[in-house]
Amino acid sequence: MDATTYKDVIGESSKNIRKIKKNFQDMYKTNLRHSQKFMQEQQELLRVHMRKQSALLANKKEVKRLSDLIIMEQRKSEGSVSAGADLAVEAALMAQE
Structure with missing residues (x-):
C-alpha cells in the first residue's frame, strides 16, 4: 500500500510552509536593502541640490x-x-559647483 498518510500530508505541508517563509524572508531582506540604498541615493541627491541652491x-x-x-x-x-x-x-x- 502506497497510500499517503495524514503524517505525510502534514510533513509536506510543514516543509512547504518553511520554504514559503524562507522565500518571503529572503525577498523582504532584498527589498529592504534596495530601499535603504534608494534612500541613501535620494539623501545624497538632496544634499547636492541644497549645496547648489545655497x-x-x-x-x-x-x-x-x-x-x-x-x-x-x-x-x-x-x-x-x-x-x-x-x-x-x-x-x-546645474552650473553650480
Whole structure:
C-alpha cells in the first residue's frame, strides 16, 4: 500500500510552509536593502541640490536675473512666448559647483 498518510500530508505541508517563509524572508531582506540604498541615493541627491541652491542664492546678480525672468513669466499673456524662467533656473542650479 502506497497510500499517503495524514503524517505525510502534514510533513509536506510543514516543509512547504518553511520554504514559503524562507522565500518571503529572503525577498523582504532584498527589498529592504534596495530601499535603504534608494534612500541613501535620494539623501545624497538632496544634499547636492541644497549645496547648489545655497551657492546660487549667494550670487546676488544671478538671483536678480532669475527673479526678473520669473516675474516676466508670471506677467506674460496667454498667447505670448515663454520667458524660459524654468529652464534658466535649472541651468543656473546645474552650473553650480
